[in-house]
Amino acid sequence: MSFIVLLLFVILVFVSFGSFSNRFLGARFMSGSIVTKVFAGYLIILLVAGILAFMVPVEDTIKGEYLTDKELVENDRLNSDIYQTVQSGKIDEAEGLTKKGSWDFPLDGKHLNMNIMAQNLMVFIEKDPSVEGKVEVTHYSTYSYIDNIDITKRIKSPDIELNGTTLKIFPLDPVNIKLIKYKNAFPFTQFNEDEEQFTSGYGLMQGLEFIYITVPADTEVSGGGYVIN
C-alpha cells in the first residue's frame, strides 16, 4: 500500500515538474518530447500495474463468490430449523450444518463435569448407548455471512480438553474480518444483471455455533449444557 502511494507521489512530483515548465502556461497545452516521454512512462506504469492486478495471487481474495437471494433464503430457513432439530436429538437429520472439528476423549468412570467458558456456544449432550468409555465432541455451526459472503469457515473451533472427568470448552478466539469490497466503476456494471447482488447491503448474519457431545448412556452429566435425553 505504502509502496503504491509512494509510487504515485513520485509520479505526481515528476509530472508536476514537467507540467509547470514554461510551456504549460503558454497558448496551448504542453508539448515537446519530455511530455511525450512522461506520458509514455505513465502508460507503461499503468500497463504493468494493470497486468499485475490480474496476475498477483492473493490468499483470501474472494472473487465475487457471493450468494444469491434464493440461496440466502434457503440457508436462513435451514438456520432457523436447526435448533429444534438438534434439541430433539435428530442431529443426523439436520441440514445446513458445517462440521468444523471433532475430538474423542477417553472417559474413566460414569461422571462428566462440564466447564463451559465460551459465551457464544450452545452445548448439547446426548447419551448414546452405542458409545462406550469415551466422550465424542463435535463442533458444528450454521451459516454465517457478511453481506452475502459466506464466512462460516472463518470462525474457528474453540479449544476443548478433558482433565480427568472435567470437559473444558474454552472461549472462541475473537475473529475480526477486514473486508475490502472492490466494486467496478459504473460503466462496467451498468449492463450487468448481477450488480444488485454485489452492492446490496445484507449486513452481518451470524450463525449458531454449537458443540454436540455424545457420552455413554449411563454417564451422569453436571455443570452445564443441554442434555437431550
Next chain:
Amino acid sequence: MFLTKVSLWDVVKKQLRFKVKSYRGVFTSLMLLQIMGLLFSLGGEGGGGGGSESFSYDMNYYSGNFILVFMMIWAFISAIIVTTQAYRYDDYSFVANRLSSHLSNILFLGWASIIGGITFVLASQSLKLAFLFQADRKIIESQPMTVLQMAEGLAATILYLFLFTALGYLVGMLVQRNKVFTIILPALLFGSLFLNVFLASESTYVIDIGQIFVKETSFLLFTLKVLLTSALAYGIAAWVSNSLEVRK
C-alpha cells in the same frame, strides 16, 4: 480554378494528424487528473461494520468511480479548450473550412476519449493492486468480469467520455459565440441544483437527465443515446460557430 483538388477528408486527416501531434497537453492533463482520481479513490467510497462478542468485521468500499468522474471533468474541459480562439486559429494553417475544422476536432476528441477509456481501465486496475498489498486486510471481494462485460465497460467508458467532450464542445462554442454564456450556463446548472434543494425535491434536473444514460441497461440503446446526444451537441456547436466571424 485550382490546379489540385483537395477533398474534405484529406484536409480533415491532415488537421487531425496535426492536432494529435500538437495537442499533447490534453493527455498530460489526463494523466494528472487520473493520478488525482487515484489518490482520492484511496480514501474509499464508504464502509460499515458490526459484530458480536466473538466476532467483528469492518468493511470498506472502493471503486474506480472517482477516477471516472475526474476523467469526465477532463473530457469536458479539454473539449472547451479546443474551442478557444488559440486552438481555432491553428486551423488557419491549413486550406480548410469550418466543417473540416469541426470534423477534425470531433475525431481528435474521439481519439482522446479512446485513450482516456483505455488508461481509465488500467488506472482502476492499479487501484485494485494497491489494496492487494494492504497488510491488514483479510478479504478482498472484487466483482468478477467476463470478457464481454470488460469490452462493454470499456466501450461505455469511452462513450461517456465522448459524450462529455460533446457537451464541453457545445458549451465552449456557446461561450465563444457570446461571453454572456459564461454566466448563464453555470447559473442554469447551479441554479437548478439549488432550486431543487429549496423546493425540497428529491432529485435535480441535471441528475434526472443523467439518469437517461446511467440507468440504461441495454448496451445498444445506451450507445444509440450517447451517439445521438453527442451528434446533437456537436451539430448545435457547429451551427453556433457559423455565426462566428472569421478569426474571431
